[in-house]
Amino acid sequence: MTAGGHPPRRAGFVAVVGRTNVGKSTLVNGIVGEKVAIVTPKPQTTRNVLRGIFTEARGQIVFLDTPGLHKPRTRMNRTMVKAALESVEGVDAVLWVLDATALWKEEEERLAERLGAAGRPVVLALNQMDRLRRREEALPLMARLAGRFPGWPVYPLSALAPGDFPGLLDLLFPLLPEGEPLFPPDLYTDQMERQLAAEIVREHVFARTRQEVPHCTGVLVESFEEPRAEGGKVVIRCAVLVERESQKPILIGRGGQTLKAIGTAARAELKRVLGCPVELRLFVKVRPDWREDAQLLKQMGLA
Numbered sequence: 611m612t613a614g615g616h617p618p619r620r621a622g623f624v625a626v627v628g629r630t631n632v633g634k635s636t637l638v639n640g641i642v643g644e645k646v647a648i649v650t651p652k653p654q655t656t657r658n659v660l661r662g663i664f665t666e667a668r669g670q671i672v673f674l675d676t677p678g679l680h681k682p683r684t685r686m687n688r689t690m691v692k693a694a695l696e697s698v699e700g701v702d703a704v705l706w707v708l709d710a711t712a713l714w715k716e717e718e719e720r721l722a723e724r725l726g727a728a729g730r731p732v733v734l735a736l737n738q739m740d741r742l743r744r745r746e747e748a749l750p751l752m753a754r755l756a757g758r759f760p761g762w763p764v765y766p767l768s769a770l771a772p773g774d775f776p777g778l779l780d781l782l783f784p785l786l787p788e789g790e791p792l793f794p795p796d797l798y799t800d801q802m803e804r805q806l807a808a809e810i811v812r813e814h815v816f817a818r819t820r821q822e823v824p825h826c827t828g829v830l831v832e833s834f835e836e837p838r839a840e841g842g843k844v845v846i847r848c849a850v851l852v853e854r855e856s857q858k859p860i861l862i863g864r865g866g867q868t869l870k871a872i873g874t875a876a877r878a879e880l881k882r883v884l885g886c887p888v889e890l891r892l893f894v895k896v897r898p899d900w901r902e903d904a905q906l907l908k909q910m911g912l913a
């Protein structure tokens with residue numbers, strides 16, 4: 611206790627890891643209360659390690675939302691998986707998110723090994739509990755996890771149920787070192803506006819395309835011009851990269867409809883996030899194998 615009778619404040623980093631599509635980004639957004647990372651029903655949505663910052667009277671947790679583990683087939687995907695696995699090294703604690711309705715696979719096995727070697731405290735979050743018909747259905751998995759990882763608490767929850775978050779935070783805060791917040795209390799992410807813009811455009815591409823197309827698409831902000839005068843517009847030019855000529859018409863749509871819908875939705879959201887009028891110019895470009903191109907990946911923060 612401090613002189614004032616309050617427990618000391620804590621602050622630190624928590625890596626949020628797990629297989630792709632289990633709900634890591636949904637959970638981080640939910641706890642932070644803002645959209646840190648885009649969320650889609652498709653796997654491999656998150657491509658970079660993104661920080662989501664949660665601050666309250668007890669202190670501050672900087673969550674590292676990471677790309678989901680999967681079998682990588684391109685340079686980009688290998689970088690994603692590597693970044694996720696490496697994220698567990700430099701943090702104070704790890705939040706391993708599992709899907710209560712899914713099977714244990716190779717990705718889980720690999721992560722278990724990595725976490726064992728890293729030696730950080732781990733909390734196992736069993737997510738998507740709302741999708742079970744009865745909560746008891748999770749008991750066998752919970753028992754297996756408790757048996758295999760003694761000392762790692764297992765917390766069942768739904769990332770869509772904010773009422774489940776305080777119990778999780780009660781498990782995480784004691785794992786952090788004592789200290790003052792690292793970031794200002796009103797900051798919820800340290801992403802640059804450019805990166806937020808690229809991610810928001812990508813979310814709307816994911817929402818309007820299917821099969822391999824979203825995964826073959828990348829968004830590169832070519833220019834981001836601040837308004838010249840008070841109340842002016844931010845002008846953002848984005849290249850939407852696809853891998854094959856045949857994907858271009860899919861993204862553009864009949865009479866340009868699809869690209870227009872992506873632009874309209876992304877612009878509305880960017881206006882809200884940036885707090886000013888936005889002009890968004892999207893161009894579709896064919897860049898064969900951009901996911902193997904170290905230079906382009908670097909420009910997108912993916913290498």
Ligand SMILES: Nc1nc2c(ncn2[C@@H]2O[C@H](COP(=O)(O)OP(=O)(O)OP(=O)(O)O)[C@@H](O)[C@H]2O)c(=O)[nH]1
Nearest residue numbers: 630631632633634635636651654655656678738769
């Ligand atoms: N019903 C239900 N759906 C969830 C829950 N958590 C996430 N989802 C949904 O699951 C899908 C994937 O969620 P994401 O948050 O993008 O998953 P992720 O783990 O970040 O995925 P990657 O970034 O690809 O690794 C989305 O459609 C979410 O709405 C949950 O607790 N319950």
Ligand SMILES: [Mg+2]
Nearest residue numbers: 634635655656
């Ligand atoms: Mg994600």
